[in-house]
Amino acid sequence: MTDRPSVLVISAHAADFVWRAGGAIALSASRGSAVHVVCLSFGERGESQGLWKQEGMTLEKVKQTRREQSSAAADVLGASIEFLDLGDYPLRVDEATQDRIVSIMRERQPDVLLTHVANDPYNRDHNLAHETTLLTRMVAQAHGHDRSTTPIGAAQVLQFEPHQPEVCGFTPELLLDITPVFDRKTKAMQCMSGAQGHLLQYYTELGLRRGVQAVRNGAPAGVTHAEAYQRTYPTVGDQLW
Template identity: 70%
Template structure:
């Protein structure tokens, strides 16, 4: 507990090693700054399809791309103040084996997350994102099962939040949470600047944060909210009164 606030557990399940930086870096840094336990699971390094900046370099090889992607993601995670695990399952396409799913289930039971962050269900531009989404929901389901691995503790009704895709309109993304990340945007910016393989995305996600900040203010946030991230809940929000 931090002050009067009960600390929480946050887990992000992402397709590629850069996804957590661009799409959820603010939320992760914000939770970490509040004392929450924050763990990122990167199912792949994005070495084939998410590393354009590296493959443009002369004499580049696959092992080198993976190494750089890992190092960059580790440095970005340190900037955000979060832990990161790499599963190295390959990308384009991302294929999650049964053994890998069991590994995710074990990680969820260990972390006991209050919130899972992951991709949208249907991204027609990048089917790896769909695979990561399905992996998050499938492993959440198994991790809840009382009869699975009786030596470990089932998780509860973990909320799942989908972070914003690159083309939200085409992906059917309808945000119902605008999260103020102004206090930690400098951390997100620092983490983004580490990602040399996709350096072209820094300006896009900086501007997106500002646009979502404007929308947050139009929806009742105070005037000092300058940057925000958008999320869509998978499951209903439970409350005792109308909000």
């Protein structure tokens, strides 16, 4: 891994990366890392409640609004973004899309992948995003796949916190201090408020709670906001601490 690791985010819907990993994205970008977000879906059917309450709303209008909101949020966080438009509720990922994600991974050469947990009983789209990330990571590592491109290394996969972590079997293994960039995360969350405004308060309060827990686990007293992550693979080192 380089001093400025490349970060690739696989987000099931167009706002997931903002609520759950906006701090990590902004922090990484502020330190000079290249951060790229792949949105598998606009979340146009099941994740855009606020938009569907507006008179005269159509599916294409929802998609366009979500594209604009997510692009604005990514810009605030310092990330590039692309949309695969695979639909939601349910999300469907075919072989051609898997190949495309593998190509993105080989082009971006990520040191770290951020995505959803393995088992979210409330939203199976999140499960598919997780499985797609692991599957395409495996293929992107294969030396016999597409010899014209370079295989990726052993990129860690960090699962960001789901909306109801206890039910999803989520165990925080990393409390990431996002205090220096929480204002940027707030601005990015505000970009998404038209479709899911009710989540702004929830994720603001969650950041505060995780900040308190970070201090209780040894972070400096000045830490006020944090995000929680669970590792998928073992970490490697030459000492116990």
